[in-house]
Amino acid sequence: MEIGALLKPDKICVIGASEKSGFGGDTCRNVIEYMREGSYYFVNPGRDEVFGKPCYRTVEEVPGSFDLAVICTPQGTVEELLKSSRAKGAGAAVVFASGYKEIGSAQGRENQERLTRLCKELDMALMGPNCAGFVNYTDDVYPFAFLSESRDRKGTVGVVSQSGQICLSLMDSPGMKFSYVISSGNSAVVRMEDYLEFLVEDESTKVVAMYLEGVQNVPQFLDCLKRAAMKRKPVVILKAGRSEKGGRLAASHTGSLSGADAVFDAVFRKYGVIRVDDVEELMAVSMMFSILPGLPKRPGIASMNLSGGETGVCADVGQTWGIEYPDFQAETLERLREQLPSYASPANPLDMTATLSYDVQAYAGALRTVMSDPNVGLVAIGYTLLERIADPAICYMTEAIELVAAEPGAKPMVMIPFLENTRNEEYARRLECAGVPVLPPTVYAFKILRYLEEFAAYRPEERCLDMTAPAPREKNEKTALSEHESKEFLCGHGIETPRERVARSEAEALEAAGEYGYPVVLKIDSSDIMHKSDAGCVKVGIQDEGQLRQAYGEILENAKAYDPQAEIGGVLVQEMLKAGTEVIIGVNNDPQFGPMVMCGLGGVFVEIFKDVSMAMAPVSEAEALKMLRSLKGYKLFAGYRGGKKLDEQAVADLIVRVARMAADEKDRLAELDINPVFVYEKGVALADALVLKYD
Amino acid sequence: MEIGALLKPDKICVIGASEKSGFGGDTCRNVIEYMREGSYYFVNPGRDEVFGKPCYRTVEEVPGSFDLAVICTPQGTVEELLKSSRAKGAGAAVVFASGYKEIGSAQGRENQERLTRLCKELDMALMGPNCAGFVNYTDDVYPFAFLSESRDRKGTVGVVSQSGQICLSLMDSPGMKFSYVISSGNSAVVRMEDYLEFLVEDESTKVVAMYLEGVQNVPQFLDCLKRAAMKRKPVVILKAGRSEKGGRLAASHTGSLSGADAVFDAVFRKYGVIRVDDVEELMAVSMMFSILPGLPKRPGIASMNLSGGETGVCADVGQTWGIEYPDFQAETLERLREQLPSYASPANPLDMTATLSYDVQAYAGALRTVMSDPNVGLVAIGYTLLERIADPAICYMTEAIELVAAEPGAKPMVMIPFLENTRNEEYARRLECAGVPVLPPTVYAFKILRYLEEFAAYRPEERCLDMTAPAPREKNEKTALSEHESKEFLCGHGIETPRERVARSEAEALEAAGEYGYPVVLKIDSSDIMHKSDAGCVKVGIQDEGQLRQAYGEILENAKAYDPQAEIGGVLVQEMLKAGTEVIIGVNNDPQFGPMVMCGLGGVFVEIFKDVSMAMAPVSEAEALKMLRSLKGYKLFAGYRGGKKLDEQAVADLIVRVARMAADEKDRLAELDINPVFVYEKGVALADALVLKYD
Structure with a gap:
């Protein structure tokens, strides 16, 4: 299948050519208006001419070969026409007809499956069905079904x-x-x-x-x-x-x-x-x-306007979208003071006053000054470019913009109108030729400038971009591992977990606790008991051998009471972690895109504010840091309520490892929930983890 | 001063009338084009005619009286012209000239003050200075300085x-x-x-x-x-x-x-x-x-579009702005299934499919069905009304809309285009006549529909609207009250605070504790020690007489060590409150609008998420409840992590009382901070309060 035959054909054949409005008629009108004479054929069993151009009765009668069949006829006719077009050398087809998958019926689905199979057999590239066609403006190809x-x-x-x-x-x-x-x-x-x-x-x-x-x-x-x-x-x-x-x-x-x-x-x-x-x-x-002739080379937008009111709107709406208006440098301000009327007060955003818009050189001068400020990456010119010109200011401004845009070192510019329905075509075209797009009004415009800044700041080399999606899954059944198994799974992928061991007797538990040092934590080890705390199967802060003996017995008793059928692996003895700021790290395995790694701060951050950040695994360290920094609760890392700074680097490292593991295990790992991770001034510790695997 | 002479004058006099472009010339052009012959005079010392109309050399020469002087001349001439105009009966003036307060200099401010005084003396209503004038379209008055x-x-x-x-x-x-x-x-x-x-x-x-x-x-x-x-x-x-x-x-x-x-x-x-x-x-x-002929009578928007893609955009963008698309009732769905093509799937937002846009009766029928659904308050018709019409659909749709809009019981409708630069004037006018506004594209449109829904839901009777701003303040110096004084201040305004007493001796402290019952809290009572905890002057959870004696001594010792000069009122003995969910209630006294009452949830809610709600005092109970419900953390009131529901009514009552008190004390109360208020399943308790008063 060759997509070139479809999108860049030398010759096309419109089948179902017509003069009536509808797919056939409108396509013919388009083809005649925009395509080169001799680059198309028309076919219709009932016509010898369409709009004065020759028309053939059948595909077979077409006097030469063609690359693309444009089929304007109903669903029932399509398959035969594809075959006869293939015989004429067509490697591609456009099918406008509906009556396929989009109608939602079994018949529709069957029609589409048959069409797909046929194209595979014929090795044809087909656009549609149920489409409007396409236009190739570069080579003047116009098989499009609407005027x-x-x-x-x-x-x-x-x-x-x-x-x-x-x-x-x-x-x-x-x-x-x-x-x-x-x-x-x-x-x-x-x-x-x-x-x-x-x-x-x-x-x-x-x-x-x-x-x-x-x-x-x-x-x-x-x-x-x-x-x-x-x-x-x-x-x-x-x-x-x-x-x-x-x-x-x-x-x-x-x-x-x-x-x-x-x-x-x-x-x-x-x-x-x-x-x-x-x-x-x-x-x-x-x-x-x-x-735009190029991307801004640095962030920082200068806003230039002709009135105080409009300048205020740019300041306010810009801030809503996180637009940074850097302060102008002292030299810029000084030169602006010389260039603007005495009652103007130079600042960014800048109210130039309307006076300047009637003087090409003065406007260009101020524009150059603003543009040359080293903190400025792009200049946003606020002006309501009207559809019908009542005010000559735009003539002078456009001339000034053209002058400055043509100079070496000119920075990108956009024009931002304050009302829609403006964009006088002549001036919009002149600005376009100067490389200056006219954006929609401010609420859109500043959002769009935000997109531009993000795109300009994007660095592919900072990201892990080598992705392999998971294999299609037959079944979605999952099995939970116990906490200890989950942590062993993580350990097996180089993710450090606190010291812990499953004790099968009180003596083993005492030995482990002796090794780790008191206090310790005891938990039931059973993948059948998911909610260990609710079952009374978690005891924290065990201070000595006596407490351990008591806790050991109670946990086993409670587990039995909670679920007599539960399979008990033993009692998990863990070193007791120092409490830290709680972070949650998780993985969800998207059926299409594979493992997604998530992070968030614990408690209300996740539960009330849904303050989580997600990335496709694997991730680079830069991506992991961006994830953390995009959290609203990130402020906690800088030291909250006079507390110490938290070790964001250690969290980022952990995210990178988890994401790497998730990518490696993409066909086996269904879900992972590390909740909580304690974050300290130095380092992190995984307090609990749950792995779900596909069966 | 009579604003009617300014905005609804019978006769105006343009002073500085001219044929050159600029204030004088453009105003004359406007006046001649839009105003009734005989409703205006022109004055210019150098001209007998302006654009063929008679022009007088001086104001004195004007042959009759006039109501409004439109002064197009520079700043230096204005005062004399005001006087001579007053002599001709003018009760009002428009002054375009700049050179006043806006230039920022002492001279400018002085000019403006003189102008204000003169107008007071002359009892004249003056618009400006440094303005563009006005247009009264109702009575055809056009003293406006720009074309x-x-x-x-x-x-x-x-x-x-x-x-x-x-x-x-x-x-x-x-x-x-x-x-x-x-x-x-x-x-x-x-x-x-x-x-x-x-x-x-x-x-x-x-x-x-x-x-x-x-x-x-x-x-x-x-x-x-x-x-x-x-x-x-x-x-x-x-x-x-x-x-x-x-x-x-x-x-x-x-x-x-x-x-x-x-x-x-x-x-x-x-x-x-x-x-x-x-x-x-x-x-x-x-x-x-x-x-719009009227407001929607109920919330709930139905979105009707001609394609699946556009319907999806309306669903997605609508949700961003909190637009509620109610599900259609079964009867509506059934009728739509009859009225739409078989492959359409009726839902709200609705993809009607393009077929319907070519049949007036079919379109009108579907529109009536959607409109008659009892869950629908307004119908938003998605269609890109192009500036130049290439597709006849709009003809049929407009006719259908006109039909339905004229029927009794028609609900409000708006049209939402998907791209700007559209609004064909003829069709926009026809839709306007039918009461159907064409909004800007979707990101604006759904935000605007949100404003409309909020305005339609607004009930003035739910709000306290009788406001008295505070008297202008000479000084802004404030003095802090001690915790105990602050609480007494609140008590004096009917706001209940927990039991507490200032003990001047250990014996008094023991007596108070005996009365309240243990545990109790001890704190230093001194308005000189603001940060009591940092000073070691707060002891909570005192269980018995022995602990009390010890705490009493330590607090006094720590206070002395922290600030030997501090004036100590004694030691505050408080009943120990049960911990509850922490809410903060505060008051800030705005220099213009007076006391503003604020509320928020404690901890990260306020500190990280700035999740606070503010209202102008006093507030009604409905306003207080709206404040609470607008908090992101409001979910906590519904019972968080399986906890009990919190008593939002008690918090609302407290807000109402605090706001009432703040309004009553608007000239004395500078700030109030109740932090925290503990909120329980039933009731609230004020744990700490700080009042700042103006000196």
């Missing part, structure tokens, strides 16, 4: 979407320019991961924009993300299913398997994928990356 | 803004329609509160939209908000200064006093003010309220 507004659209954003409607919306958005727009439909043959791979490798695509409902081929997906990360090519993904209702919808819409949403967050974080929240962000973020 | 795009703008949103630029942006926004737009400038005479009062009372104004940097007259401000709340007239405020940098900017911009931002949140919450985050929200929220 869209005609503007110059050739650009560098490569879109692939599991929703045809979202493709259409993006195609009708005034400023968007594409390399490819692909509506994948049901992805019965060529899958989302295949398109992603194509766009990541495609040289005409500078940014990949994706609407994703679920992933089918995890290893390929991760490999694509890794390649994009290594190339620093931005991948912007609108992933459905953040909410429970959204997740259910995504799963039912094209029949994709939709994984746990937080897992996707972790995967995307690892590979520097920019996850956006809606279609507007997908559009605006992709457009921004496609227009 | 804006000309569209039909007569509507029901009353805008008042401390930023002229923000007025201009709103005036150029395609869908906005106004009763008034007022640029207040420096508010040297007529203040923000006066304009607010005017707009709250004005019958042509359905919604008040405000850009606010600070409040000058707190009692008037609160009275206006109360009147708006009682009338249920929406007041939408963009308040500068959420961030520290924004706060500094707002303070310097027009020289307003900018209070603590969280205090404004509390004030706005009490009066049901809708606080927005940027200009886009100010525009969109005001527009929404002005277009």
Whole structure:
């Protein structure tokens, strides 16, 4: 199967060509308007011409071979047409028809399975079914089933979407320019991961924009993300299913398997994928990356505006999204004082006053000054670029921006309007040519600048990116290990646990305690008794031999009373740990993406605030530290209530080891819960652990 | 001073009339374009005509009297012109000139003070200085110094803004329609509160939209908000200064006093003010309220869309803003199954499939079904209303919406596009006429629907709205009371505290302990020793007379060692409280708005998560309960880790009493910190309290 035949065909054949509105008619209109004469054939059993172009009665009658069959006819006709197209040399097809998996019936599923099998047999790359087709703007290929507004659209954003409607919306958005727009439909043959791979490798695509409902081929997906990360090519993904209702919808819409949403967050974080929240962000973020000549070389945004009110909005909304407005250096302030009117008060964000917007040189001068401040990585120009120009300020400002943008060492700039429905096309285009994207209004804009800062700060070399997903699991049954077995399992993977031993008699218990030194802890050793404390089978702070003897007896008695059938391995004797700050480290094995390692602070942090951080295993030390530092409760590590600083390095090391172990055991380890880990000023100690393994 | 002469003048006189662009020229252009012939005079010493209209050399030469002087000339000329205008009967003036307080110099401040005094002497209502003027769309009065795009703008949103630029942006926004737009400038005479009062009372104004940097007259401000709340007239405020940098900017911009931002949140919450985050929200929220025929009668939003992808976005983004999508009732689902294509799966949010958008009756039918579900209060129609129409769906949908909107019992509807730059004017207008506002894209839209739900749920009768701000304070020096004095102060205001007594001898201490019963707590009683525990002056869990004697001696000894100069009142003997869940209740006395009462859960909740809730005192029981329920840690009240439910009613009662006391003592109480309050399954107990009073 060759995806090139699908997306970069020399010749296409539209089957079901028509002049009526609908798949056939709209596709023909698109093909005639945008494609080179001679690069397409039309087929329709009832017509000799379509819009004045020759049309053949059957595929067989087509006078030459072609690469791509564009099948506009209903579901029942598709299979025969694929075969006859294959006979004409077609290695690929686009199928618009519905009536497959998306209808939810057994018949639909069967139709789709048959279609998939046939394409495998014929070795054909098929887009769809139930799709809207695609446009290759780079080579002018337009097998797309809906009309869209005609503007110059050739650009560098490569879109692939599991929703045809979202493709259409993006195609009708005034400023968007594409390399490819692909509506994948049901992805019965060529899958989302295949398109992603194509766009990541495609040289005409500078940014990949994706609407994703679920992933089918995890290893390929991760490999694509890794390649994009290594190339620093931005991948912007609108992933459905953040909410429970959204997740259910995504799963039912094209029949994709939709994984746990937080897992996707972790995967995307690892590979520097920019996850956006809606279609507007997908559009605006992709457009921004496609227009900006380069990434900011350092964090720090300078905000320049024409009024105090607007400057205040930038200060306030920027802070909401964690935008850092570095103070200007003394030299910058001094030069601004010379360049701005006397009543302006230079600061960042900057109110330049409206006066400056009527003088190209003065505006350019102030812009240069702000840009040259070493603390500034990007300049955000606040201005409501109106659709209809009532105020000439924009003429002068645009000229000044063009001047400065063309100078060597110019830093990235964006324009932030305060109201939507603005973006006068002429000026937006001029700014685009100068490398300055016009963002949506402030609440979106500063969120988008936050994405940009995170992408610019991402370093693939800091992350473990070599992933191997677990083998598909037949069964999901799990068995719990006892505490002692769990700790031995961890020990076997180089994770240090406190001293402990299973005593099979009181004498053995006394011997162990003598060796560790009092106080000690006694617990029942039985994988049948999960809630040891509730069963009265945990005794802490045992101070001497007398107490040990008593505790030993009681634990066995209580265990018997609690569950007479429980299999008892003995009594666990542990050294008594000094209490420390409680941290929880856990592993969950995602059915698609494999082990996810989690950490959080104990007690209310996890239970009330759900303050946990997750990463895909394995993780680097840098990733483990980022996990800890992203916790709201991280402040505890800096010394809480006058306490000492905690050893975050030791916790990070432990996370790295746990994640490494989880990755190594990805086909056996179902769950791990180390709760709590005591963290000290120096070092950590695992107080309790529970391992669940797949049977 | 009569604000009517300013905002509703019969005749105006433009002084400094001109044909050149600038204040004089642009104002004349506006006046001629929008005002009735004969409702204005022009004055300029150098001209007999302006744009073909008669122009007088001096104010004295004007042949009749006028109500409003519109002074377009520089600062130095203003005072004389005010006097001559007053002589012509003018009760009001607009002054565009700058050179006053905003320039930050002593000269500027002096100019402004002189202007304020003069207006008082002349009894004139002055707008500005350093303003852009205003437009009264209701009566066609247009003394505004900047040209804006000309569209039909007569509507029901009353805008008042401390930023002229923000007025201009709103005036150029395609869908906005106004009763008034007022640029207040420096508010040297007529203040923000006066304009607010005017707009709250004005019958042509359905919604008040405000850009606010600070409040000058707190009692008037609160009275206006109360009147708006009682009338249920929406007041939408963009308040500068959420961030520290924004706060500094707002303070310097027009020289307003900018209070603590969280205090404004509390004030706005009490009066049901809708606080927005940027200009886009100010525009969109005001527009929404002005277009909607009424408020939703119940919470619960139904989302209807044409594709699965867009439906998923609505599910996900809606959840982010806490939008409740109630499940449809069985009857609704059944009818939708009949009305939608067989492959659609009815649910809320609803993917109707695109098929329906091409059939007016089918679309209207499904819309009626969704609307008639008793769980639904509002219908949000997801559709990207494009600027240029490429797809005819909107024609059919609009017709269907118009049909259903006109039917009795129709519920409120909004349209949510997925991309900005859309809002085709013709269709937006038709939807507006049908009472259906088109919101900005989803991230804004669902936030705005959240504001709408909160406003619809607001009940003024649940709140204490009768406020009296504290008297202006000369000094801010405070004195701390001792723990015992603090508790006595609370007792004096009907707030119950545990039994305790200051013992001046060991014998007195023994007697008190005997009375309360052991165990007891001993603490030093001295307002000079603030940190009693650090000084070793707190002994808890004293079990018997022997321990008491020892503790008594040690405390006095430690106190002397800690601070030999400290004045010692004696030793406080307290009954030992049972430990409970720790809550903190406090009061801060805001210099503008008076006492603010705060509550939060103790420990990490307050210290790490800053999980506190604030309200302006006094508060009703309903307000106190809302405060508690808004805490993230509120879950603790429901019983944490299998614990018992806590007595939230008792905490709410305590908050109400504390707030009442704080309001009564607003001129004396500087701060109060009750930390901790122990909360039990039944009741509460104040373990410690600290009162700071103004000297």
